[in-house]
Amino acid sequence: MTAETTQPLILEDFLPYRLNKAAEAVSQRFASIYRDRYGLTRPEWRTLATLGQFGILTATAIGAHSSMHKTKVSRAVFTLEKRRWLSRKRDDIDRRIENLELTSAGRKAYTELANVAHIFEAELLSHLGKRGENELKAGLAALEKYYNQA
Template sequence: MTNDHSAPETAVKQDELRLEKFLPYRLSVLSNRVSNAISQAYGARFHLTIPAWRVMAILGRFPDLSAAELVEQTAMDKVAISRAVSSLLKNDYITRSEDPADRRRQVLNLSELGREVYARIVPLAHQYESDLIASLSSEEREQLDGIIEKLMVRAKEWSERGLIDQ
């Protein structure tokens, strides 16, 4: 046992960077691993990309949305939405109908087929999430929830206002 009581554990040399402890890096690795694994599962079974599945997930809960409203909901780029929508149309997973009141606007919904696929993926998604957090205690799950919320607030500020001024 080493007697390294001289410096508290939170002290970090400021002139070097321990990448494996650097939060932005760890978040990125974790998120990529999770997303890739899950998208492989969806993609293989239902020919869905992540953006396409996100669109379906939103339409499953909120019918009759336009592409612009999907942009709001998902924080995805409008071009990404447009591409996801057109691939979902090709697969007959969603339907698109013109809004008679505004002919620029097009109302999107899950199709019959789309609803079936949705109904099959949702339990899968819950299962993956459960499996991911299986090793967390229920306290930890609540903590994580709150922590992500706080981090998200800050990250959102960054992307809106630009970074730390300097």
């Protein structure tokens, strides 16, 4: 039985609120980089990054990994294809499936952006100090451990 204390909610202390604001702030800064330099949207960047990391994937797999709705992925794939940054190939065994892969132009962009991402992260971490970095990573790990199973 929980105490019925009617405490007000202090948003600045409320974890979902803090997490959201932090994620939002960090994401927006990073997004402005790939938006300004490459004209990429968030779904497009995520698709590029996922393919860059894993090589050949289906649209469904991309969506599952980056928790994007399948229509979002479908549209991002379409745009990247128009840009000739990725190519599709129908699977020979299961012909519902499309195997997606970055083209060499796509890999080039990915490599550049991966580098930018590493630099961005390093810059961010440098402001947290080694202590803050360890705490943040450990805290996130604890959270991930929980909601990845429960």
